[in-house]
Amino acid sequence: MQLTEPARQATRHSQRGRMIDRAISVVFLICAILLVAIILAVIFFLASQSYQVFFQGATLKGFFLGTFWDPTGAVSGGAPSYGAGGLILGSIITTLIAMILVIPFAIGTAVFFTEAAPQWLVRVMQPLIEIFTGIPSVVIGFLGLITIIPLMQKLSAPITGNIPTGGYGWATAIVVLFIMVLPTTMSISIDSLRSVPGSVREASLALGSTRWQMMSRAVIPACATGLGTAVVLGFTRAIGEALAVALVLGGSQIPNWPWTLAVFFQPNVNITQQIASNFQESAGTSQYAYWTLAFVLLVITLIFVSISRFLSSRSVYK
Amino acid sequence: MSLQEVVSPQAEEARLSALRQLTRRLAATNSIAMGVLWVITLLVAALFIYIIISLIAQGASSLISPAFYGTGDAGIAPQLFNTFYILILTELILVPLSLAAAIYLVEYAPQGPIITVIHFAAETLSGVPSLVLGMFGFLVFSVYAHLGISRLAGALTLLCLNFPLALRLFEQSLESVPADLREGALALGATRWRAIRTVVLPSALPVIITGIILTAGKIIGESAALIFTMGLFNPSNVFTLDPLIPSNTLTTYLYYLKGPGAGTSSLTSAQETAVAAGLSAVLIILLLIINLSARFIGRAIQRRVTAA
Numbered sequence: 350m351q352l353t354e355p356a357r358q359a360t361r362h363s364q365r366g367r368m369i370d371r372a373i374s375v376v377f378l379i380c381a382i383l384l385v386a387i388i389l390a391v392i393f394f395l396a397s398q399s400y401q402v403f404f405q406g407a408t409l410k411g412f413f414l415g416t417f418w419d420p421t422g423a424v425s426g427g428a429p430s431y432g433a434g435g436l437i438l439g440s441i442i443t444t445l446i447a448m449i450l451v452i453p454f455a456i457g458t459a460v461f462f463t464e465a466a467p468q469w470l471v472r473v474m475q476p477l478i479e480i481f482t483g484i485p486s487v488v489i490g491f492l493g494l495i496t497i498i499p500l501m502q503k504l505s506a507p508i509t510g511n512i513p514t515g516g517y518g519w520a521t522a523i524v525v526l527f528i529m530v531l532p533t534t535m536s537i538s539i540d541s542l543r544s545v546p547g548s549v550r551e552a553s554l555a556l557g558s559t560r561w562q563m564m565s566r567a568v569i570p571a572c573a574t575g576l577g578t579a580v581v582l583g584f585t586r587a588i589g590e591a592l593a594v595a596l597v598l599g600g601s602q603i604p605n606w607p608w609t610l611a612v613f614f615q616p617n618v619n620i621t622q623q624i625a626s627n628f629q630e631s632a633g634t635s636q637y638a639y640w641t642l643a644f645v646l647l648v649i650t651l652i653f654v655s656i657s658r659f660l661s662s663r664s665v666y667k
Numbered sequence: 668m669s670l671q672e673v674v675s676p677q678a679e680e681a682r683l684s685a686l687r688q689l690t691r692r693l694a695a696t697n698s699i700a701m702g703v704l705w706v707i708t709l710l711v712a713a714l715f716i717y718i719i720i721s722l723i724a725q726g727a728s729s730l731i732s733p734a735f736y737g738t739g740d741a742g743i744a745p746q747l748f749n750t751f752y753i754l755i756l757t758e759l760i761l762v763p764l765s766l767a768a769a770i771y772l773v774e775y776a777p778q779g780p781i782i783t784v785i786h787f788a789a790e791t792l793s794g795v796p797s798l799v800l801g802m803f804g805f806l807v808f809s810v811y812a813h814l815g816i817s818r819l820a821g822a823l824t825l826l827c828l829n830f831p832l833a834l835r836l837f838e839q840s841l842e843s844v845p846a847d848l849r850e851g852a853l854a855l856g857a858t859r860w861r862a863i864r865t866v867v868l869p870s871a872l873p874v875i876i877t878g879i880i881l882t883a884g885k886i887i888g889e890s891a892a893l894i895f896t897m898g899l900f901n902p903s904n905v906f907t908l909d910p911l912i913p914s915n916t917l918t919t920y921l922y923y924l925k926g927p928g929a930g931t932s933s934l935t936s937a938q939e940t941a942v943a944a945g946l947s948a949v950l951i952i953l954l955l956i957i958n959l960s961a962r963f964i965g966r967a968i969q970r971r972v973t974a975a
Contacts, residue, residue: 363856370858377771380764381781384834385788387827391795391803398806458711461704470708477715480958483881485888487921488947492718494925495725495940528718531711559697582794589796591891592922621798621891626927628802629895643799654794658787 392647399644402637407431412641416603418623420635424602431638435603437645439619443519443594444587447526451534451583456569456576459538464550464564478539481532490593493525498597505614512615517599520613525593534583541575542568544666574664581657585650591621598622620646719951726948728941735945740933743946745905749818749914753897754886756822756910761833762879764826769837774849774863793831800828801892809896819910821897828892829882836878840871873968877961884957888950890918899923921946 403409406429415432422429462474501524502516509515545568553567554560569576600616620642628639729735738744768785776782804824805816814820844867852862868875898913899922905914915923924932924943932939 363858366858366861370860373860374771374775377767377775378781381768381771381776381785383764384768384785384792384830387830388788388792388795390807391792391800391827394803394806395799454707454711457704457707461708465701465704466708470712474708474712476958476962477712477719480719480954481715483884483888483954483958485890485918485950485954487890487918488722488888488950489718491921491925491943491947492722495944496721528714532715535711559693561697561700562693565700585794589798591796591798592894592926596922596926621796624798624802625891625894640802643802646796647799650794650796650799651791654791657794658790 392651395640395644395647398637398640400641402431402634402641405634405637407638407641413437418602418618420627420631420638429635429638433620433638433642433645436618436620436623436642439519439598439603439617440588440621440646443522443526443619444584446519447523447530447587448580448584450523450527451531451587452580455531455534455579455583456538459535459542459576459579460564460569462535463539463542464568465560478532478536481528482536484529484532486529486590486593487596489525489528490596492528493521493593493597497521497524501614505611509611509614514599514616515614517597518613518615518617519598521597522594522617522619523613525597526587526590529590529593530583530587533586534579537579537582538576541572541579541664541666544575545571546666572664572666574660575666577660578657578664581653581660585653585657588649588653589621589646591625594619595622595625722944722951723948725944726946729945730948735942741938741942743917743920743942743949745901746915746917746920746946747949748906749901750887750916750918752908753818753822753825753893753914753916754883756818757825757829757886758879758883760822760826761829761882765830765833766837766875768830769834769841770863772834773838773841774859774867789831789834792827796891797828797889798891800824801895803827804892805895815911816896816898816913817911818897818914821893822910824892824896825886825889828889829885832885833878833882836881837875840874840878841867843874844870873964873971877964877968880957880961880964884954884961887916887953887957888918890916890922893919894922899927917946917950921950 402412412431412433414434415430416435416438417425417430417432418436419425419430458474462471466474498516498521500516501518501521505515505520549567549571550563553563558566598617598619600618600622603618604612604615624639624642628636631639723730734741736742736744736747772782772785776785801824804820804827808814808820808823809816812820814823848866848870849862852866853859857865893916897915897919899915899919901914902912905912921943924934924939924946929939930936934942
């Protein structure tokens with residue numbers, strides 16, 4: 350059948366439209382793949398920088414178990430020393446204690462917020478949580494410097510013997526991390542609690558449960574994996590938190606007697622603080638040492654992300 | 668039936684009192700637990716409110732002084748300019764890229780491995796600490812791409828940092844458009860792109876704008892990713908649109924004043940603290956404005972949807 354001229358034109362037109370559609374979908378796919386490229390590049394470039402320090406004088410055992418961190422050799426005046434054990438210990442202790450404090454507050458508030466809080470409290474808390482999940486870390490670091498450190502210094506005076514630098518250190522870092530991580534953990538917990546259908550609550554109440562039984566025996570177990578994800582993501586955020594912690598740690602070495610209470614109240618170190626304050630000025634081998642630290646952080650967060658991914662793949666309600 | 672007949676009155680009484688005791692115990696546990704939860708929640712709310720009020724109160728004296736907004740030693744005009752410059756520069760790159768990626772994932776991508784891989788990548792990238800991304804940005808953009816310590820290197824690093832968040836927000840905004848609208852357009856013979864352009868994007872626009880505002884908050888508050896890529900110092904003239912000069916922002920200046928620059932900057936120690944307090948207050952106020960405007964737009968959409 351012979352097509353009329355307008356019909357032929359329409360066919361051409363729609364063919365062109367289909368081609369544009371095709372081209373655009375390819376362009377958009379490339380944008381989406383860019384995201385995959387970025388994360389692969391991050392892993393690749395960090396890995397490629399991180400092992401070099403081990404060919405220039407550092408040993409694996411010395412790096413992870415040594416406690417004297419002096420990659421430029423400026424402190425000892427001699428050979429550089431790459432003992433990052435103290436920094437890693439600092440990151441682990443501050444993150445762990447901060448999270449132990451965060452978990453009851455975050456989950457308690459989230460449960461109360463979703464299950465029992467009166468309307469006015471929800472209306473007050475909702476914007477507060479949203480603002481605090483995005484609060485700049487330097488602002489909390491500043492608050493730590495001018496409010497928490499003087500307080501800590503006074504509190505710790507009997508333990509540390511009132512040294513002038515008292516107040517800086519792990520204890521203040523833990524408080525700062527608590528403020529930084531609490532809102533994130535809380536808001537993810539709230540999201541996961543809200544994803545539990547109302548029928549679970551009603552079923553529990555209909556069986557004669559009290560409100561608390563309903564929360565503790567029905568709702569919390571129903572979204573245990575979601576709450577687990579929230580906690581794991583809190584860990585991820587806490588261990589990577591940099592400038593707020595850098596401002597309040599204020600040390601350059603781990604103190605020599607790390608197993609007393611006093612150690613929490615004097616200038617100390619962790620991984621991010623050392624990178625933030627020294628990476629820029631470093632060069633050559635000492636810079637490679639900071640890359641290795643960054644890679645350690647990256648690997649830790651990748652492990653956390655995998656755990657959270659695993660947990661959320663097992664959760665019933667999404 | 669027969670069991671009840673043999674139960675003695677005393678046993679019945681004991682059973683009832685045991686039940687009463689159980690109820691009392693459950694009620695007591697319930698009120699204790701509720702009390703504890705009340706206390707925890709009020710403590711958290713009080714902590715948040717205290718922090719906001721104390722930050723603004725400490726910055727108040729700077730906030731009302733005109734010199735604070737000037738270009739002098741104790742003024743933050745350069746930092747304000749840089750912050751908004753870097754915000755706009757980043758959004759100009761971030762929004763098209765992440766919106767395109769979101770459109771691909773929601774509208775074009777077949778269910779299957781592509782979506783899973785991209786979502787996994789997004790989740791992983793959003794877990795990478797911003798300090799580590801800053802080092803990555805320094806290596807790739809500043810050193811390998813020869814951009815140096817510059818605004819552009821900073822903006823590209825912020826792109827890497829905010830891509831996952833923007834992608835998720837834009838995906839949510841596109842998913843909020845009802846499927847009927849899309850199917851209607853496709854049934855009329857529109858190509859997918861035409862349907863997206865003329866039907867999906869216009870109805871998703873308000874939610875997309877909310878998403879942009881939320882990423883803006885994150886960009887303004889970011890600091891760790893910028894200290895290696897954009898530096899901590901300004902050249903003599905910052906009020907240019909040149910993307911290849913180093914510059915500081917509200918957050919990195921605050922870090923500099925109380926961190927590496929404490930005691931070495933051109934300010935006295937008291938001035939440093941005053942300016943830092945002012946910077947904190949400005950940042951908090953900016954965040955409050957962003958949060959309020961995102962809410963306002965969200966409510967406006969809801970009103971429009973319920974009115975329709």
